[in-house]
Structure formats: C-alpha cells, structure tokens
Amino acid sequence: MNPRTRKTPLIAAILLCITGLAAGLRLYQLDRLPPGLSYDEAWNDLQALRVAQGKTHPVYFVDERRDVEEPLHIYLIAGLFALTGPQAVGGRIVSALLGTLTVPLLFLLTREMLKGLRATSSPSSDLIALLAAFVLATFYWHVHYTRLGMEPPAVPALATLTFWLLWRAFNRGDWLDYGLAGGTLGVSLYTHPSARFLPIVVTLFIAGRWIADRALVRHEAPRFGLLVACAVVVFAPLGLFFAQNPDLFFYRAGQASVVTFSRGLVPVLQNVIYVIGGLIWRGDTNLRLNLPGRPGLDPLQLLWVAAGVFYALGRDRRRVLTFPLLWVGIMLLPSVLSDAAPHFGRMLGATPALAILVALGLAQISNLKSQIPNPR
Numbered sequence: 001m002n003p004r005t006r007k008t009p010l011i012a013a014i015l016l017c018i019t020g021l022a023a024g025l026r027l028y029q030l031d032r033l034p035p036g037l038s039y040d041e042a043w044n045d046l047q048a049l050r051v052a053q054g055k056t057h058p059v060y061f062v063d064e065r066r067d068v069e070e071p072l073h074i075y076l077i078a079g080l081f082a083l084t085g086p087q088a089v090g091g092r093i094v095s096a097l098l099g100t101l102t103v104p105l106l107f108l109l110t111r112e113m114l115k116g117l118r119a120t121s122s123p124s125s126d127l128i129a130l131l132a133a134f135v136l137a138t139f140y141w142h143v144h145y146t147r148l149g150m151e152p153p154a155v156p157a158l159a160t161l162t163f164w165l166l167w168r169a170f171n172r173g174d175w176l177d178y179g180l181a182g183g184t185l186g187v188s189l190y191t192h193p194s195a196r197f198l199p200i201v202v203t204l205f206i207a208g209r210w211i212a213d214r215a216l217v218r219h220e221a222p223r224f225g226l227l228v229a230c231a232v233v234v235f236a237p238l239g240l241f242f243a244q245n246p247d248l249f250f251y252r253a254g255q256a257s258v259v260t261f262s263r264g265l266v267p268v269l270q271n272v273i274y275v276i277g278g279l280i281w282r283g284d285t286n287l288r289l290n291l292p293g294r295p296g297l298d299p300l301q302l303l304w305v306a307a308g309v310f311y312a313l314g315r316d317r318r319r320v321l322t323f324p325l326l327w328v329g330i331m332l333l334p335s336v337l338s339d340a341a342p343h344f345g346r347m348l349g350a351t352p353a354l355a356i357l358v359a360l361g362l363a364q365i366s367n368l369k370s371q372i373p374n375p376r
Contacts, residue, residue, distance in 0.1 A: 011126050015107055015133060022103040022137035026096035026146050031089050034147065038288050041149035043067060044091045048077035052086070059241050060248065068251055070238075072190040073151035091149020098157040099146025105157070106352045107133040109164035110359065115171050116320035132352075132359035141296045141344060142351045145289065151192045155349040158188035159198055163327070166202065166227075170209075175223060182227035186234025193252050194334035194346050199231070201330045205323055212319055253338070271341040275332050278342025289344050296344065301358050308361030321360070327353035 037045075047063075050056045051074065061069045076094045081087070110129035136142055146153045162184040169177035185202065188195045206224060210217045232239075242249040279297050284290040297305060312321035331349035335341045 007126070011130065014130055015104055018107075018130065018133050018137050019100060019104050021134075023096070023100045025138065025143050026099050027093075030092050030096060030147060034288065037088060037149070041091050044069070044074055044077060044149055044151070045086075045088065047074045048081055048090060049086050051075060051078035052081040059237050060245075062248065066251075068248060069151060070190050070192055070195075072187070073154050073192075076154075077149075089149065092147060093149075095146050095149055095153040098153045099142060102142075102153075102157045102160050102352060103133050103137045105160040105164055106136050106355060109160050109167060109352070110356055112164055112167040112171060113320060113323060113356075116167070117317065128359050128363050131362060132356045135301075135358045136352055136355040139351060139355060140294070140298075141283075141290070142348070142355075144291075145345060145348055148288070150345065152194065152345040152348045154191035155188065155195045155198075156352050158184060158191055158195065159201075159327075159331075159349050160352045162188060162198065162202075163323075169223065169227075170220075173219065173223070175226060178223040178227045179230045182230030183234050185227070186231040189235050190238060194331065194349050197330050197333055198349070201327050202227075204330070205326055208322065208326075209319070268336060271336045271338075274341040275335050275347065278335075278344070278347070284340075284342055284344040286340075286343075296342075296347070297354070301354075304358045304361035304365070305354060306361065307364045308357035308359070311360055311364045312357070324353040324356040324360075328357070 043063075047056075047061050047069070059071060061067075061071055061074060073091070073094060076098075077090045080090050080094055084090075087093075107129045110132040111125045114125040114128060142156070162181055165177050165181035165184060168174070169181055185198060188198050206220070210220070277295075278284065279295060280302060281295055282293050283295045285292045295302075309325065312318065312325055314321075328350045331353070332347055334346040334349075335343045338346060
C-alpha cells in the first residue's frame with residue numbers, strides 16, 4: 001500500500017479535530033461574546049428576517065436611510081431563519097460557520113498549491129497544509145471577526161474556495177475546475193466591497209505565470225477565458241444592477257475613502273504605514289472589531305511570517321509561492337485605500353494567506369524544513 005494512502009485516515013482525523021477546534025472557538029457562548037449586537041449585526045438580521053418572510057428579495061440591499069450591503073451574508077442568514085426560525089444571533093452563527101468552513105478549505109488549498117512543487121517526502125504537503133489550517137483555526141484576528149454577524153468573514157471563505165479550485169485547475173488542466181473557480185469568484189463579489197480585489201489577485205498571478213513560462217499561455221488562455229466567462233455570468237445580476245445604479249457601486253467605497261483621497265497621495269502613503277503597523281505593533285482600535293490596538297500578528301507569528309516570506313522568495317520557488325504573498329498584498333489594499341486604517345474587517349481577506357506564510361515559516365525553521373517540497 002502507498003504510504004500516503006495509509007496516512008490518509010490519520011490526516012483526515014487530524015483535520016477533523018482542527019476543524020472542531022475552529023468551530024468551538026467561534027461558536028462557544030456566541031450569544032454572549034462579544035456582548036450585545038452592534039447596529040450592523042442587527043441591520044443584517046432585520047433584512048434577513050424580511051427576506052425569510054417573503055417581503056423582499058433584492059439583488060443588493062438598500063434601505064430608506066441609504067444603508068447598503070452586498071446580499072450573500074443576508075441571504076445566508078435568511079436561509080438559517082428558514083430552518084430554525086428568527087434568532088438574534090443568526091448573523092453570528094452564519095459568520096462562525098463560514099469561518100469554520102474556511103479552515104478545511106485552507107488545508108485543501110495549501111496542499112493543492114504545494115503540488116506545484118516536487119515533494120522530497122510524501123507527508124510534506126499534508127503536514128504544512130494541516131499546520132496552515134491550525135494557524136487559521138486559532139488565529140485571533142480571524143476568530144474575533146468570525147464571531148461577529150457581519151459580512152466580511154465571507155470574503156476569506158470564498159477567496160479560499162476560489163483559489164483552491166484555481167490551483168486544482170492549474171495542476172490538472174481540467175476545464176471544469178476553471179469553470180468552477182470562475183463561478184465561485186463571481187459569487188465572492190456578492191460578499192463585501194473588499195472582495196472586488198480578488199479578481200486582481202487571480203489576474204496578476206496568472207499574468208505572472210504566463211510571463212515566466214510562455215508555453216503555458218497556449219494551454220491556459222482558453223481555460224482562463226472560461227473562468228472569466230463563468231465569473232461574468234454569475235456576477236451578471238449584481239453587475240446589471242450596478243450598471244443601472246452606478247452611484248451605488250461606488251457608494252460604500254466612496255464613504256470609506258473620501259477622507260483618504262481628500263489630500264492626494266499623502267494619506268494613502270500614511271495608510272500603508274498604518275496597515276503594515278497594524279500587522280506588527282498597533283492593530284485596529286475599534287473595540288467591536290478587535291482587542292483595541294492588538295496587532296494582527298503576535299511576535300511569534302511575525303517571526304514565522306518573515307521566515308515564510310524569505311522562503312517563498314527563493315529563486316527556485318517563487319513561481320508557486322509568490323501566490324500567498326500576492327494574496328496578502330492585494331487584500332490589504334482595501335484598508336490602505338480607505339479611512340480608519342488599519343481596519344481589520346477590510347483586511348480580513350488576507351488572513352488565510354497569512355496563515356499559509358506562518359505555516360511555511362514555521363516549517364522552515366523547525367524540523368519540518370527538510371520536508372518542504374522542492375521545485376520541479
């Protein structure tokens with residue numbers, strides 16, 4: 001029997017335990033911690049209740065006060081209400097479940113991504129993928145936000161699902177995987193304005209692949225066309241709404257960035273410092289969104305991320321491992337380009353990529369380092 005086959009039940013059992021840990025951290029006393037519902041949480045639950053009662057089914061939510069929101073999170077809450085009846089923590093349950101689901105998805109993504117490298121020993125990809133899943137399961141920033149009944153937790157969930165399917169497509173060349181990746185990318189645009197940066201991650205990484213290996217263009221270009229087509233088809237209802245209401249497409253982003261862009265590039269450059277500093281020494285100061293001032297990464301995680309970045313930039317590995325670096329960099333931009341930086345909700349889409357870098361760094365400086373895959 002193949003050694004990898006023999007270890008599959010053990011790997012599945014460990015992943016199940018990690019996922020259970022993630023669920024426990026996100027669901028325990030969810031009705032009490034954090035205390036009370038914020039306005040945003042209550043608004044989401046109220047809109048979901050109206051949907052569940054059949055009073056409204058919009059493709060984009062706009063109320064009489066011009067409060068607006070992408071629809072996916074609200075429709076998921078409405079689905080929960082249809083099963084359980086209305087409850088005040090409905091939005092929190094949906095966020096917690098999305099946060100929990102992201103953990104096994106990150107395992108699948110990390111393992112698939114590492115198939116782009118040739119393993120020197122069979123357990124390497126699985127061990128590092130399990131480590132990435134564990135890091136995300138216990139990542140305070142992600143845990144805190146996925147206990148809130150707001151829409152940002154859907155962004156890392158849909159990003160991780162999309163990128164897993166994308167790497168499956170890269171590794172297998174299957175048209176179906178390209179189509180599914182495009183479909184989930186389209187769905188991600190129904191989550192939160194920060195998700196509009198996910199197509200940039202996909203486009204830039206594929207462009208980098210093609211520049212590094214021109215032979216891939218002939219093989220992947222038609223399949224990438226399918227990905228784009230599926231994304232466009234899925235996004236079409238919301239896209240048509242925005243085409244008819246262009247002011248609403250820019251409404252939330254405009255509210256968040258009006259101060260940032262009021263004085264040229266200086267506030268943007270300041271935000272770059274604030275966002276990087278938010279990862280290192282002073283995080284989001286909003287009591288609802290973080291332990292005020294707690295940085296996104298604790299000192300050990302920062303050390304491991306640095307080691308992971310150093311390893312990923314190795315000349316013979318960067319073709320594959322620049323992906324999490326690009327993911328982090330692009331998904332920090334929503335906070336860089338808006339006010340209140342560092343805003344951990346707008347940056348939440350970067351958390352799975354940071355977990356991958358932590359896992360790579362920890363493996364690099366531990367006894368796992370000899371098992372990190374080498375390039376083909």
